[in-house]
Amino acid sequence: MTSLADLPVDVSPRHEGERIRSGDMYVELAGPKSFGAELFRVVDEDEIEPDKVEVIGPDIDEMEEGERYPFGILVKAAGEELEEDVEGVLERRIHEFCNYVEGFMHLNQRDQIWCRVSKEAAEKGFRLEHLGIALRELFKEEFGNVIDAIEVTLMTDEERVKEFVEQAREVYRERDERARELSEEDVDEFYVCLMCQSFAPTHVCVITPDRPSLCGSITWHDAKAAHKIDPEGPIFPIEKGECLDPEAGEYEGVNEAVKEHSQGTVERVYLHSCLEYPHTSCGCFQAIVFYIPEVDGFGIVDREYSGETPLGMPFSTMAGEASGGEQKPGFVGISYGYMESDKFLQHDGGWERVVWMPKELKERVKHAIPDDLYDKIATEEDATTVEELKEFLEEVEHPVVERWEEEEEVEEEKAEEAVAEEEERPVVEAEELPVAPGGGLNVKIVLKNAKIYAEKVIIKREDREGKS
Amino acid sequence: MELDDVEVEIGELIVEEKPEGEAEGPTHRELIHWDRTLTSVYDLVVVPGDSEEERRGTIRTIAELCCKGAATLISTAKLTVDLLRQTGGRLEPGFEAETPLPIFETLLDDAPERAADLEAGLSYAERELTASVSELARSHSVEGYEAVALHAGTIGLLAMEIADAALSTVMDTPDAEDVFEIGTENLPNRPTVLLIGHLPLIGSVIVEELGTLARQVEFVGLTHTAWPDRSDHVRVVGPLSMYREYVSSGFADVVVVDGACPGEDVVEAARGAGSKLVATFGARTADLPDVTDQPVEEAVETLVAEEDAVYVEDPIKAVEIAAWAALRVEGSRDRGEPPSKSFRIGPPTRLSDVIIRDVGVPVVSGNIPGIIVLLSCPERSEDVEEPVKIAEALLKRGYLVLVPGCLAIALGSYRDEDGRSLYERYPDSLLHVGPCTSAAHLVGACVRIGVIFGKLSIRGKFARVADYVLNRVGACVVAWGREFSEHLIAAAYGVTRCGIPVVIGPDPDAGSLLVEREPRVIDARSGEEAEDPTPEHLRCAVSDWKEAAVTAARLCMRPNDTPECRQRKVEAYVELHRELYGELPPDLDRLIRDENDVPPALKSEIRERLEEAGWTPGSRASDPTLLPEEKQG
Secondary structure: OOOHHHOOOOEOHHHOOOOOOHHHEEEEEEOOOOOEEEEEEEOOHHHOOOOOEEEEOOOHHHOOOOOEEOEEEEEEEEOOOOOHHHHHHHHHHHHHHHHHEOOEEEEOOHHHOEEEEEHHHHHHOOOHHHHHHHHHHHHHHHHOOOOOEEEEEEEOOHHHHHHHHHHHHHHHHHHHHHHHHOOHHHOOEEEEEOHHHHOOOOOOEEEEOOEOOOOOOOOHHHHHHHHHHOOOOOEEEEEOOOEEEOOOOEEHHHHHHHHHHOOOOOOOOOOOOOOOOOOOOOOOOOEEEEEEOOOOEEEEEEOOOOOOOOOOOOHHHHHHHHOOOOOOOOEEEEOHHHHOOOOOOHHHOHHHHEEEOOHHHHHHOHHHOOHHHHOOOEOOOOOOOHHHHHHHHHHHOOHHHHHHHHHHHHHHHHHHHHHHOOOOOOOOOOOOOOOOOOOOOOOOOEEEOOEEEEEEEEEEOOOHHHHO | OEEEOOEEEEEEEEEEOOOOOOOOOOOHHHHHHHHHHHHHHOOOOOOOOOOHHHHHHHHHHHHHHHHHHHHHHHHHHHHHHHHHHHOOOEOOOOOOOOOOOHHHHHHHOOOOOEHHHHHHHHHHHHHHHHHHHHHHHHOOOHHHHHHHHHHHHHHHHHHHHHHHHHHHHHOOOOOOOOOEEEEOOOOOOOOEEEEEOOHHHHHHHHHHHHOHHHHHOEEEEEEOOOOOOOOOOOEEEEEHHHHHHHHHOOOOOEEEEOOOOOOOHHHHHHHHOOOEEEEOOOOOOOOOOEOOOOOHHHHHHHHHHHOOEEEOOOHHHHHHHHHHHHHHHOOOOOOOOOOOOEEEEOOOOOOOHHHHHHOHHHHHHOOOOOEEEEEEOOOOHHHHHHHHHHHHHHHHOOOEEEEOHHHHHHHHHOOOOOOOOHHHHOOOOEEEOOOOOHHHHHHHHHHHHHHHHHOOOOOOOHHHHHHHHHHHOOEEEEEEOOOOOHHHHHHHHHHHHOOOOEEEEOOOOOOOOOOOOOOOEEEOOOOOEEOOOOOOOOEEEOOOHHHHHHHHHHOOOOOOOOHHHHHHHHHHHHHHHHHHHOOOOOOHHHHOOOHHHOOHHHHHHHHHHHHHOOOOOOOOOOOEEOOHHHHHO
């Protein structure tokens, strides 16, 4: 059987950065002016002819120089350990492996692929069959512990590719649907990623079907595949354990794992809260949810936004508050993916309490925001200070405004009670008050008819160390 | 808080400012425990010498150079802080960061906000430099000199950071979003004034102050960063480090030189080319007639009719005199042709916290296998060839290459066969980070990685910070040049003390100098020693550019690398080595801790090599440190 060394072109990671410009190109495959797709399927052992590489349609030597052709890549694999839900993860490797091939360029993924073969490679005798062999060998080399048999089909015949693209799109759709529908209740295991401990030694990232890693690069499926492929690696499963509070997202197994892997620094995590026992962050979160005490709601800001937030600090300053593997109620680092979950901040009231987002971010996650709330969430164009924000929220009748009224009522009632029953004051269990940045508490102090006399007022520069 | 009908009466209002000019930093003695830790693990003295005597002589010279280098850096910093004071005094380094001056903070336990704070930092630097020089005079051993070199180097690095922060505040340079081109092409043939040094950085102020005069002459500049041409600014035509070539071409009618790098030779060069010269503040030009106190007309007359060169303390006045003089000499001399060089340069980019966050994931995963800071002061066009090769080799493998100063401009002279510069080919991974002094900004960025991702508290914690950087931040400095200026040596010593390896070259005697002592690291979780010798060296001399590239790649590995990250780093190192030497590197058995570190795409080859070397799996440190006691506390 042909091995990598027998191919007319070199196959190695060193060729990954190569770009083939139109002047150096022999032919173009798929791409924006043609069509094509790639697909990785997990199948049963008997649906596969092991190690077969087939080219359907013209190969390079039957193509005309400078032309473009439709192109399809289908990789079928079987293995006892291989499950359908890792298809997406393995499919994404097709891009990388194709680029290992000297003189072959692969861009994008799924039905957006765009490939080129260089003149030099064509002259050396490179054929699509060789690409198939390279893919077969590289998949076997890297995933030998899970892939028992593999078959590669490359298509350039217009009709066949058309059919294939349709079939691939159907698979993508089903796959995305499945990923979207899967939620914490449907699985017994979550995953933990300790990769960032190399920089933040106590940070533990918990990955659930609802909550991708906060850097956004590892979903629950990715984590599952990563663990299969590298069982000793920094991503591994944990027992979900008993669900202690479904709304908060508190799980026995998560608490145990976090305690163990944070070396006891963090003992309890609510996966779906910003205010109580929030999930910790390293520093590479895509966005931060922050509590705005004055309006009793949340803002969300992402890395792309460099302006001011109503909290009076930009992303970069706020990021400092949320980083380093420490729990800081009122701040939580998240991925874009988590905003799409039905469980997004559900312990704190979810989207109903989100009051501010940068315009671009709001647009980006529009599909995840309930329709009736979309216009009620302020952006930097509506408000960059708390005062402006309050005004805006009242104007649009954001649901948090009702909370303000409730609170005021409660306060008044309490005040009356306190006066009436001064003798036997009832013990009120105080809820934990989230601390506003800068150390202020969420309390209202009212001074009426007071006289304040200060003999001296000394304004001192604050020691920053003391402040933090 | 809500107030209703409240009367407030204040007897006396006192605003207490932070006392000026006070900053307390550690003495040499207070940092010596860290130096001892480093020297117990690394052999820092990479100088040639067969006998103890020879080694002692060499390291003594190095220690002296570090002191001199620190002194020049302090002087530069003073100059720039002076400029800052003149322009308002408030420090605004121009990039969003929680800790914009981390070296200052780790040493002085405070975050500077004004020129006065920086001056306080400089008075600490002066105190420590004086102590170092005095210590140097009384040292006798290799270790003694080494200790002086490290401390003086650190002081130099601090001064460089101060200079950088002040410069980037006063600098008013046009923004660039994309690659742009500068050069001498299409220079109008009219009275020309060439500004050499820091002055072009405040070109817009100069042009504004000079009003209509500025429109009658061509202001061109040689400095250590660049920006796109704009009519209300000085036009930068090339890097400061190549000033000799530009001055001796005689294309400038008048040359103005300030206190940046050029030495006294610039006066001779101008004289030889028939150009007049005005030296201004900080310039190394003794014995020039000082016309600072003369009225402008009189000073112009002196320069045009009596002298080749004069000194004027006030920089704006100096430029004004130069401009009038250029108009006066018009027609009386043959203007030479400027060197026909052009540079295509990436936009100056400061490393804000957000930029650092953006590279967080690829750095953790090893998709960026390392961060390389490339330093060099190319004097001639051919001096750029090797830095280009080093940069290109590393960029091809995915390294992030950061280049400050003159080299950042000079790299732009190189084009591939399609006429594209490296900046165009690698827009995301080759960054021009600004002026020369931003070398300190880059060291600072390594510290800020700890602040940003690990919430490392840095105030007054030099040793802890250096320990974090050494064991976690996969960065390496490459200092390249036939001759090392003293401030480069000082900075290199300062950098190693901060935990960042430095590769120095080219040194024909290198190679034999790659001595390791006992690279080791402790896992803070278990307290056990782990067998991971990364980084293998803290300072390392190499003989040619290929060795520089592979050594830098190897020195980006760290004990905190996850298996995936180490795989990618090993892969990048192997591929680089294979490309440059045609074979696998010889030391894979040291860099691979266990099976999980082997990159899958190279499995069979590497396994074979490991077997040959009799490799056995070693241990890992999940929380690596050289200071286990301090981590506990």
